[in-house]
Amino acid sequence: MKITCAKDQLNHAVQTVQKAVTAKAALPILSGIYISAQNNKLELQATDYEIGISCAIDAQIDIPGQIVLSCRYFQELVKKLPGETVEIASSAEDRTIKITAGTSQFNLLSLPAGEFPVLKPLFDKSAQENSLVIKDNLLRDLIKRTVFACATEESRPIFTGALLESTESDVRMVATNTHRLALKKSILETTNTNYNPLKIVIPSKVLNELARLLSSELPVDVNICWEKNRVAFRFENVYLESRIIEGQYPDYNRVIPPQFGTVAAINTALFMDAVERVSLMAKDGEYNVIKFQFNHDQVIITSNNPDVGKAYETVPVTTTGTEITIAFNAKYVTDILKNIGTPELHFSLNTPLSPASIKPVNDENYTYIITPVRTS
Amino acid sequence: MKITCAKDQLNHAVQTVQKAVTAKAALPILSGIYISAQNNKLELQATDYEIGISCAIDAQIDIPGQIVLSCRYFQELVKKLPGETVEIASSAEDRTIKITAGTSQFNLLSLPAGEFPVLKPLFDKSAQENSLVIKDNLLRDLIKRTVFACATEESRPIFTGALLESTESDVRMVATNTHRLALKKSILETTNTNYNPLKIVIPSKVLNELARLLSSELPVDVNICWEKNRVAFRFENVYLESRIIEGQYPDYNRVIPPQFGTVAAINTALFMDAVERVSLMAKDGEYNVIKFQFNHDQVIITSNNPDVGKAYETVPVTTTGTEITIAFNAKYVTDILKNIGTPELHFSLNTPLSPASIKPVNDENYTYIITPVRTS
Numbered sequence: 001m002k003i004t005c006a007k008d009q010l011n012h013a014v015q016t017v018q019k020a021v022t023a024k025a026a027l028p029i030l031s032g033i034y035i036s037a038q039n040n041k042l043e044l045q046a047t048d049y050e051i052g053i054s055c056a057i058d059a060q061i062d063i064p065g066q067i068v069l070s071c072r073y074f075q076e077l078v079k080k081l082p083g084e085t086v087e088i089a090s091s092a093e094d095r096t097i098k099i100t101a102g103t104s105q106f107n108l109l110s111l112p113a114g115e116f117p118v119l120k121p122l123f124d125k126s127a128q129e130n131s132l133v134i135k136d137n138l139l140r141d142l143i144k145r146t147v148f149a150c151a152t153e154e155s156r157p158i159f160t161g162a163l164l165e166s167t168e169s170d171v172r173m174v175a176t177n178t179h180r181l182a183l184k185k186s187i188l189e190t191t192n193t194n195y196n197p198l199k200i201v202i203p204s205k206v207l208n209e210l211a212r213l214l215s216s217e218l219p220v221d222v223n224i225c226w227e228k229n230r231v232a233f234r235f236e237n238v239y240l241e242s243r244i245i246e247g248q249y250p251d252y253n254r255v256i257p258p259q260f261g262t263v264a265a266i267n268t269a270l271f272m273d274a275v276e277r278v279s280l281m282a283k284d285g286e287y288n289v290i291k292f293q294f295n296h297d298q299v300i301i302t303s304n305n306p307d308v309g310k311a312y313e314t315v316p317v318t319t320t321g322t323e324i325t326i327a328f329n330a331k332y333v334t335d336i337l338k339n340i341g342t343p344e345l346h347f348s349l350n351t352p353l354s355p356a357s358i359k360p361v362n363d364e365n366y367t368y369i370i371t372p373v374r375t376s
Numbered sequence: 377m378k379i380t381c382a383k384d385q386l387n388h389a390v391q392t393v394q395k396a397v398t399a400k401a402a403l404p405i406l407s408g409i410y411i412s413a414q415n416n417k418l419e420l421q422a423t424d425y426e427i428g429i430s431c432a433i434d435a436q437i438d439i440p441g442q443i444v445l446s447c448r449y450f451q452e453l454v455k456k457l458p459g460e461t462v463e464i465a466s467s468a469e470d471r472t473i474k475i476t477a478g479t480s481q482f483n484l485l486s487l488p489a490g491e492f493p494v495l496k497p498l499f500d501k502s503a504q505e506n507s508l509v510i511k512d513n514l515l516r517d518l519i520k521r522t523v524f525a526c527a528t529e530e531s532r533p534i535f536t537g538a539l540l541e542s543t544e545s546d547v548r549m550v551a552t553n554t555h556r557l558a559l560k561k562s563i564l565e566t567t568n569t570n571y572n573p574l575k576i577v578i579p580s581k582v583l584n585e586l587a588r589l590l591s592s593e594l595p596v597d598v599n600i601c602w603e604k605n606r607v608a609f610r611f612e613n614v615y616l617e618s619r620i621i622e623g624q625y626p627d628y629n630r631v632i633p634p635q636f637g638t639v640a641a642i643n644t645a646l647f648m649d650a651v652e653r654v655s656l657m658a659k660d661g662e663y664n665v666i667k668f669q670f671n672h673d674q675v676i677i678t679s680n681n682p683d684v685g686k687a688y689e690t691v692p693v694t695t696t697g698t699e700i701t702i703a704f705n706a707k708y709v710t711d712i713l714k715n716i717g718t719p720e721l722h723f724s725l726n727t728p729l730s731p732a733s734i735k736p737v738n739d740e741n742y743t744y745i746i747t748p749v750r751t752s
Contacts, residue, residue, distance in 0.1 A: 073656060073684050080653050096685060104653055108685040277456050277480055280449060308449050309472060309484040 001065025002089040003037045005057060007078070007101060010086055013044045013055040014075045016238060019209045020046040020053040021071040029115040032068040033075075035088070036118075037061045045119055046071060051206045052119045053213075054239045065090060067097055068111040077106060121239055122225045122232040130196050132166055132224045136235055138186045139222050140214040142173040143207045145184045145339050145366060150204040151177035158247040162207055164231075166198040174252050175204070180332045181255055182339075185365040198224070200231055201249055206242040213238055255369055257355055260348035262321035264294050265361065268345050271299075272337040274313040278303045279330035281311040289373050290333075293325045294349065303330075317347075326352045327375045333358070336368040377441025378465040379413045381433060383454070383477060386462055389420045389431040390451045392614060395585045396422040396429040397447040403491075408444040409451075410492040411464070413437045421495055422447060427582045428495045429589075430615045441466060443473055444487040453482060497615055498601045498608040506572050508600045510547055512611055514562045515598050516590040518549040519583045521560040521715050521742060526580040527553035534623040538583055540600075540607075542574040550628045551580070556708045557631055558715075561741040574600070576607055577625055582618040589614055631745055633731055636724035638697040640670050641737065644721050647675075648713040650689040654679045655706035657687040665749050666709075669701045670725065679706070693723075702728045703751045709734070712744040 017033055025031040025048065034045040042059035045052070067090055078086070083102035090097050096107040143162070151159035162175040172185045210233060214222070222235040232241040278290050282303040293300040294317065301313045326349060337345075342360035349356040358368045393409055401407040401424065410421040418435035421428070443466055454462070459478035466473050472483040519538070527535035538551040548561045586609060590598070598611040608617040654666050658679040669676040670693065677689045702725060713721075718736035725732040734744045 070684070076656050077653065080649065080656070082649060103690045104650070105688040106653075106657065106685060107687075109683070273456065273458060274480070277453065277482075280452050280456070281482065307485070308446070309482060311483075312481040314479045 001035075001037050001067055002063040002087075003042055003059045003061050004085055004087045005042055005059035007081055007084055007086050009057040010042070011078050013042070013057050013237075014071075014078050016055040016213060017044045017046040017053045018071050018075050019212070020048055020051045022048040027115075029068065029111055029117075031071060032111040032116065033071045034066065034068050034113065034116040034118065036066045038064040045116075047117060047119060049117070050203060050243050051209060052241045053209075054119055054121075056237045063089075066113040066116075068113045068116050069097060069108050070111065073108060077108070119239070119241065121234075122227060122230065122241065123223065123234055123239075130198070130226045132171070132198055133221050134171055134186070134188075134224065135219040136214040136216055136222050137219050138171075139233075140211050142171065142184050142186055143211040143214075145341075146173045146175040146182040147204050147207045147211070148335050148339065149175040149177060149180055149182040149368075157245055158201060158249060161201040161203045161245040163201050163249045163252070164198060171198075174249070176250075176252065176255070179329070179371050180335075181252060181367075181369045182336070183252060183256070183367045183369075187365070198226065199249075200226055201245040201247070202231060202242050203245060206240075210240055210242075213240065255355065256367060257348075257350060257357065257369075260321070260350055260357065262294060262319060262324050262349040264299060264317040264319040264347045264349075266299065266315060266317045266345055266347055268337060268340055268343055270315050271345070272334065274301050274315050275330060275333050275337065278311040278313050279334065281305045281309050282330050288330045289327050289375060290330045291325065291327045291375065292347075293323075294319050294347070295323050299347075324349050324352065326356065327373045328356075328370055329373060332370050336370070340366070340368075377411075377413050377443055378439040378463075379418055379435045379437050380461055380463045381418055381435035383457055383460055383462045385433040386418070387454050389418070389433050389613075390447075390454050392431040392589060393420045393422040393429045394447050394451050395588070396424055396427045398424040405444065405487055405491040405493075407447060408487045408492065409447045410442065410444050410489065410494065412442045412494075414440040421492075423493060423495060425493070426579060426619050427585060428617045429585075430495055430497075432613050439465075442489040442492075444489045444492050445473060445484055446487065449484060453484070495615070495617065497610075498603060498606065498617065499599065499610055499615075506574070506602045508542055508547070508574055509597050510562070510564075510600065511595040512590040512592055512598050513595050514547075515609075516587050518547065518560050518562055519587040519590075521717075522549045522551040522558040523580050523583045523587070524711050524715065525551040525553060525556055525558040525744075533621055534577060534625060537577040537579045537621040539577050539625045539628070540574060541576075544573075547574075550625075552626075552628065552631070555705065555747050556711075557628060557743075557745040558712070559628060559632070559743045559745075563741070574602065575625075576602055577621040577623070578607060578618050579621060582616075586616055586618075589616065631731065632743060633724075633726060633733065633745075636697070636726055636733065638670060638695060638700050638725045640675060640693040640695040640723045640725075642675065642691060642693045642721055642723055644713060644716055644719055646691050647721070648710065650677050650691050651706060651709050651713065654687040654689050655710065657681045657685050658706050664706045665703050665751060666706045667701065667703045667751065669699075670695050670723070671699050675723075700725050700728065702732065703749045704732075704746055705749060708746050712746070716742070716744075 036043045041056050043056040045054040081101040087100040097110050099106040165172045170185045174183045225232045278301045290303040298314045299317045303311045336358050344361040346359050412419045417432050419432040421430040457477040463476040473486050475482040541548045546561045546563050550559045601608045654677045666679040672695050674690045675693045679687045712734050720737040722735050
């Protein structure tokens with residue numbers, strides 16, 4: 001192999017795919033980045049079998065070929081190389097790869113390219129009945145507003161991922177750890193009738209990496225394609241695939257109360273600041289619990305940690321319906337306040353022991369359900 | 377106690393003194409911030425016996441008194457309080473302290489103020505023959521350009537601190553881990569003859585905290601005062617004292633070669649980038665060693681890590697004297713390049729096994745000595 005390419009593009013490609021390299025790779029070959037040169041393209045790949053990413057850039061290919069370089073050293077080096085172009089050439093004598101830029105010359109040991117589990121892109125299959133197109137900013141928004149609600153402990157794997165679901169008119173993402181649930185819908189511009197409905201659960205770790213890569217300045221199309229065990233996303237010069245978490249995702253619609261006896265309209269920023277201060281006195285307490293007393297014109301927020309002290313805050317609200325006192329895990333409240341994205345919210349409740357809802361005002365496409373905590 | 381003060385000033389004072397609270401305090405009382413109110417001043421203090429810091433701010437004192445609050449909770453709370461003023465009042469009934477700001481009310485448990493080891497400032501003593509005045513920007517510069525050279529392992533405590541020394545005409549700071557040494561002098565504006573010469577070793581941890589606090593926009597005076605076991609610094613509204621590390625500091629002048637057979641003039645930025653890249657291939661190698669071959673018009677920098685690869689870089693230089701090949705610990709070279717502060721430097725050498733010097737061009741007040749590594 002012998003190629004020349006732009007340093008900035010190579011650096012971008014390395015930074016893109018290196019998110020699929022785990023620090024503690026099970027097999028040595030998975031600690032590497034696979035680099036393939038042919039047809040004026042340099043394609044970089046990395047995978048840990050859960051997530052696989054490839055990124056292709058333009059390059060002058062003098063001799064085509066495939067190599068694998070240690071991700072750790074290659075990415076540090078490419079970041080620091082001088083000048084604007086980089087030359088990469090494999091040596092005929094030994095298994096080193098010569099990397100030249102300006103007056104810098106490096107010979108990196110390579111890993112055996114034949115051992116690398118090269119990605120087999122789903123899009124190359126002729127049958128694409130399982131596919132969907134969505135704008136990258138909409139997909140990023142679906143992820144960012146829900147994925148924080150996933151479970152972090154592995155005891156029930158299905159909840160460590162988020163459900164991605166499509167109907168004829170919208171795409172939805174749902175995440176829950178069984179104590180709280182986030183649901184975000186994105187209405188499709190045109191009704192899609194020519195594909196199969198999508199219903200898969202994707203690991204939260206993969207979704208976080210995907211959201212980070214969906215950062216184009218102008219909206220671009222993301223092609224989504226799936227089969228039984230894996231799902232793939234293609235956008236710009238990036239291909240990302242993920243395993244699908246097996247199992248039955250519960251019917252989230254049953255968790256969402258059809259109506260509420262109390263609805264409080266609250267300023268998001270004031271509420272957020274007050275809840276964060278009150279939670280300071282709850283952090284070490286059992287379950288991080290804080291209490292909310294919804295009166296007609298204010299909500300009184302309190303906490304009491306015998307080892308630290310007490311907090312008492314009031315925030316103006318406009319409450320319709322019954323006054324109610326209820327307790328929540330403070331973190332489950334602040335998590336949604338950080339992601340709600342509107343200056344006003346509706347906090348809707350029924351009884352001190354039934355699920356409540358926090359929603360942006362005037363946005364039916366974002367729902368957050370939170371289970372209260374029983375207090376003495 | 378009952379006081380009212382400006383929130384921003386209180387926050388600044390808390391952030392200043394909290395650097396003296398260690399995460400794992402040996403005594404529970406040392407996890408607290410001592411707050412004393414009298415004569416229209418609120419003084420905050422913290423200490424871990426190695427470093428003690430106090431900071432005084434203006435306040436309206438309605439009832440004088442002393443309290444101690446948990447640093448962890450108090451500092452988080454003060455940072456997040458709403459509005460512009462804060463009221464702090466001790467309760468007559470229990471040992472809680474009421475903190476009020478806007479509609480926020482907090483009752484923090486207090487620690488027993490009588491147990492706090494209140495600082496006894498050195499400056500309150502009538503005899504001040506052991507004192508010195510220096511501008512804060514000069515002191516900060518002395519620290520920043522030397523303290524990185526201190527030893528980090530505790531096997532020889534004297535080298536975990538830096539020597540602060542004064543003569544009639546200058547103040548110096550010296551730091552070494554026995555493999556490299558940094559010396560920075562600051563010429564005093566006026567000759568000082570009315571005080572005892574200073575020669576003390578201060579823990580590097582304390583010096584780093586001190587440098588962080590010496591951040592005024594316009595230069596201010598720092599009063600330094602010392603006795604047998606401790607040294608104190610007073611500037612603006614801050615008092616900081618430190619224990620002095622006991623023991624004899626070696627004669628650093630004997631380490632500095634009087635002349636050199638080879639002197640290379642090098643561009644700092646080009647040299648720095650090349651050394652950093654070459655050291656990528658040395659990091660896991662034994663001692664992180666890289667080789668420098670000083671020729672008349674270029675220095676060739678190389679490394680060879682059998683597990684990773686090889687690096688080869690050239691940087692233009694103007695060398696006078698004998699050509700020489702020598703090896704150094706890469707970190708000891710990059711450390712000084714980050715701190716040298718001038719676009720050109722002089723790398724001066726004698727033989728492959730004798731100490732070399734790296735200095736800014738045209739600055740006799742900053743010297744860095746580095747011991748080479750023997751290679752096969």
